[in-house]
Amino acid sequence: MKIGIPKEIKPYEYRVACDPNGVKEIVNKGHKVLVERNAGIGSGFTDEDYKAQGAEIIDTAREIFAKSDLIYKVKEIFPEEFAYMREGQIIFTYIHSNAHREQTDAMIEKKIIGIAYEDVDDKDGEFPLLKPMSIIAGKGGFLAALNFMQKIYGGNGILLSKIDGIRTPEITIIGAGNSGVGAAELASAFGNKVTVLDIDVNKLEAARKVLPPNVEFLYSNRNNLEMCLKRTDVLMNCILWPKWRKDHLVSKDMLTIMKNRALIVDIACDEGGAIETCKSTTHDDPIYEVNGIIHYCVDNIPSAFSQTATQTLCNATLPYLLEIADKGVEKALKDNKYLRRGLSFYNGKLTLKETGRKQERPYITPEEALGI
Incomplete structure (x- = not known):
């Protein structure tokens, strides 16, 4: 051939x-x-x-x-x-x-x-041709968060790392799959308070076994999600949303309960997907703002690596x-x-x-x- x-x-x-x-x-x-x-x-x-x-x-x-x-x-x-x-x-x-x-x-x-x-999937219901890019996208998404939380790039000027004497930044990750675990691995290694949300208890259990103690694992229900939105500095979406669904996990109205100039990093980049306000962006124009919340939605993060x-x-x-x-x-x-x-x-x-x-x-x- x-x-x-x-x-x-x-x-x-x-x-x-x-x-x-x-x-x-x-x-x-x-x-x-x-x-x-x-x-x-x-x-x-x-x-x-x-x-x-x-x-x-x-x-x-x-x-x-x-x-x-x-x-x-x-x-x-x-x-x-x-x-x-x-x-x-x-x-x-x-x-x-x-x-x-x-x-x-x-x-x-x-x-x-x-x-x-x-x-393409496998006998375990995983997606082996997505997995390598998902891991890189998750890690790269956190590195992007480090960058765009800097004041010089429009962020709040928060260093996403544990620093003695001041509040530790909080990172919320939706999804305990490959990209979510990749993101949590780096975010926790920097000493942040990390929360991972998922509706699959087995995935949460598997992630708990490989991630350190500064990662919290919560079942993804409305109360837990809203609690995290109120306190988080960075929200990372790492789940794929069914393409035919018309609802959203995080609606535009829900942005009002987030901190001013908090950052959303949408790894999945499903337009009109889990996060209503997300739309694909590019490496040369990666961020935009909605209701005071910064959005980073580059749809080919792995290309940077x-x-x-x-x-x-x-x-x-x-x-x-x-x-x-x-x-x-x-x-x-x-x-x-x-x-x-x-x-x-x-x-x-x-x-x-x-x-x-x-x-x-x-x-x-x-x-x-x-x-x-």
Whole structure:
């Protein structure tokens, strides 16, 4: 199979789908890898690094798409790339189709086979292709909080660390999953008072076993959430909100009970999601204010740590990529029910329920699409 790795075109996106070590693994399996010129520069990998491992360097994204059976990416397909796609081509990336109606239209029209990293799960109900980025996003979100609580960046001038003789800052983290634990790990290491909220008692118990004593674990109900909102300096949202829900965990009205110029860091960046006032921002314009509360909602935090993110993402996605390349996409999807759950599009049909519900368009199951 011919695997194409284009350069990401989202502003301030420095990751690449595969590092040179991953290319070597693909080539050793007998497949061909095409890498767009300078695709790895943002992550510290040169064209020569890729060539040394057997990749062919291609000048343009148009050529990459034209010559490749499978497109291996990080971010979704952008409008500039729609024309490059062709019928039957496999797109393997973070698709997030529910948030991008135009992309959904294009993939259906082009009869693409789209497999979304974010929806592939495993036997434990976890999301292995989200996990590495979630951990980095959680840690990076706390580092962003350190930055934007500084007075010079518009914050209250609070150092998020325990300092003798003064009140210890408080950090509230919604969600005890991978990003929540990642955020809590750094926040607690700096000596802050950290509270983690979740409705899953098992997740709270698992997090308690790996986090230090200055982390409090609370069941996420209305009273506990409001108590935390009143006292917290930083609120970090680390949960994904069901795309079809119209309500919110933290409404705009609830911002009035928070401290003036407290900071919200939304790791999930679900627009209109768990936090009503959150909307995606970028690394070059990362914050905005609503009712006196600062919001940081950068939707690709891991890009700031591009080399680390690329390497961990490649490690996670590569086994699935090789399964598709070795078996062919149809057999791989039929054989692996976990991979199949990532199928968003198949030959002109939408196969992801949450996108169908959110965008109010027809969909079928992956099993129906594959005839199994």
